[in-house]
Amino acid sequence: MKTLITCTVNGEERTALADTRDTLLELLRDRLGLTGAKEGCGNGNCGTCTVLVDGAAVCSCLMLAQEAPGHAIVTIEGLAKGGALHPIQQAIVEIGGTQCGFCTPGIVLSAKALLDANGLPTDAEIRHAIAGNLCRCTGYGKIVEAIHSAAATLGGR
Amino acid sequence: MRDFVYERPQTMAQALTLLTAGDAKVLAGGTDLIAQMREGRRSAGCLVDVKGIGELTRISMLPEGGVAIGAAASAAAVSRSAIAANYPAVAQSARLIGGVQVQNRASLGGNICNGAPSADGVPALVCHAAEARIAGSAGTRQVPLEEIFVGPGKIAIEASELLVSIVLPPPPARSAVAYLRFTPRREMDIAIAGAGTYIRLDQRGVIAEARVALASVAPTPMRAPLAEQRLVGERPTLALLEEVGRRAAHEARPISDTRGSADYRRSLVAVLTMRALGDCCGQLGIDVEATSK
Numbered sequence: 001m002k003t004l005i006t007c008t009v010n011g012e013e014r015t016a017l018a019d020t021r022d023t024l025l026e027l028l029r030d031r032l033g034l035t036g037a038k039e040g041c042g043n044g045n046c047g048t049c050t051v052l053v054d055g056a057a058v059c060s061c062l063m064l065a066q067e068a069p070g071h072a073i074v075t076i077e078g079l080a081k082g083g084a085l086h087p088i089q090q091a092i093v094e095i096g097g098t099q100c101g102f103c104t105p106g107i108v109l110s111a112k113a114l115l116d117a118n119g120l121p122t123d124a125e126i127r128h129a130i131a132g133n134l135c136r137c138t139g140y141g142k143i144v145e146a147i148h149s150a151a152a153t154l155g156g157r
Numbered sequence: 158m159r160d161f162v163y164e165r166p167q168t169m170a171q172a173l174t175l176l177t178a179g180d181a182k183v184l185a186g187g188t189d190l191i192a193q194m195r196e197g198r199r200s201a202g203c204l205v206d207v208k209g210i211g212e213l214t215r216i217s218m219l220p221e222g223g224v225a226i227g228a229a230a231s232a233a234a235v236s237r238s239a240i241a242a243n244y245p246a247v248a249q250s251a252r253l254i255g256g257v258q259v260q261n262r263a264s265l266g267g268n269i270c271n272g273a274p275s276a277d278g279v280p281a282l283v284c285h286a287a288e289a290r291i292a293g294s295a296g297t298r299q300v301p302l303e304e305i306f307v308g309p310g311k312i313a314i315e316a317s318e319l320l321v322s323i324v325l326p327p328p329p330a331r332s333a334v335a336y337l338r339f340t341p342r343r344e345m346d347i348a349i350a351g352a353g354t355y356i357r358l359d360q361r362g363v364i365a366e367a368r369v370a371l372a373s374v375a376p377t378p379m380r381a382p383l384a385e386q387r388l389v390g391e392r393p394t395l396a397l398l399e400e401v402g403r404r405a406a407h408e409a410r411p412i413s414d415t416r417g418s419a420d421y422r423r424s425l426v427a428v429l430t431m432r433a434l435g436d437c438c439g440q441l442g443i444d445v446e447a448t449s450k
Binding site for chain 2: 001020021023042043044045047050053056057058059061062063064066067110113127128129131132133
């Protein structure tokens with residue numbers, strides 16, 4: 001069955017015709033063309049599908065598109081402003097916290113949810129925040145370093 | 158995946174009507190249900206999203222003391238709520254369920270209703286003498302939480318019923334609860350074994366009441382009554398806690414699987430039970446290490 005779904009994505013109200021069974025991830029990728037969030041495992045283990053729902057990091061593969069109305073969703077496409085990368089993205093580029101890049105959108109959004117709540121996180125707090133984001137290329141050292149660096153850029157709010 | 162109708166009732170009565178109609182499943186966080194439906198392991202003609210019902214998402218202090226945790230409240234909401242003051246082990250356990258993304262969605266009620274022997278949310282609740290408040294078309298019943306576990310993935314809540322909340326009595330004076338688990342990885346892992354413990358001391362410092370609740374070592378979360386009995390009437394000492402750990406290990410009924418052998422799980426139960434009891438003693442200002450000298 002098809003159904004019309006309206007929700008706020010990256011600050012804009014978006015409406016799409018979706019299948020009633022679509023996950024939020026399918027809505028974003030297949031109906032709205034926002035392919036930054038990826039499907040890795042499809043069952044909540046890898047975090048490549050991470051998006052923010054009302055500011056909280058969630059696996060968009062484990063949420064139905066039909067649950068989205070009334071909520072504000074932020075994807076990786078919503079972070080850069082006026083062509084300038086978000087400080088977390090910039091730090092990951094500069095420090096080299098990415099290789100193949102498949103996990104990066106999810107890691108950036110998990111980091112954003114963390115830094116929005118905790119401006120000066122410890123190593124342990126960063127590692128807890130990204131525990132649900134698997135990276136199979138880098139190990140996590142440079143990712144953690146980049147999040148520390150972004151926290152400093154953002155002023156340790 | 159079979160097509161389904163998505164419903165988001167605003168009241169318990171509406172939810173129960175939908176569940177009574179049959180071929181319906183309750184959707185709370187969806188972190189297990191949606192994955193299982195996509196993998197074809199579960200199926201339903203109707204998903205009843207209960208997150209629109211206030212009573213199921215609220216965490217409320219009860220007028221007579223104690224707290225009611227709405228069954229659809231997320232693990233993140235539980236871990237951040239004011240209950241952390243009086244029920245720290247419950248809040249800490251909620252932080253063990255998956256990673257942050259899962260905790261932001263997964264509900265404590267879902268952790269219970271999945272009927273997983275490894276559910277990290279359960280032992281601390283059992284230690285607090287939690288009761289499950291269950292609504293059905295015939296009315297509402299309240300039963301000790303541990304009684305609803307029947308077998309792996311099986312619970313004594315009918316498909317037409319709804320787990321409304323987990324009711325925790327006020328923690329008695331001079332009591333403490335702790336839950337410890339062992340996982341090979343620090344996060345995002347399923348416990349090979351877990352142990353929750355509760356002790357209450359009388360005014361002389363003698364253990365007046367005790368509970369030991371084990372995870373991942375039986376077809377359901379289980380109590381260890383012989384271990385509990387050994388504690389009552391004694392002053393906590395390191396030697397006693399070690400003995401109680403061994404008793405709990407003896408009572409556990411683990412299987413061997415890819416995550417660990419039965420023998421390994423029993424060894425873990427002995428250590429985790431002892432350490433959880435030591436943690437309880439620490440919360441109560443008792444240094445059990447000193448009792449061995």
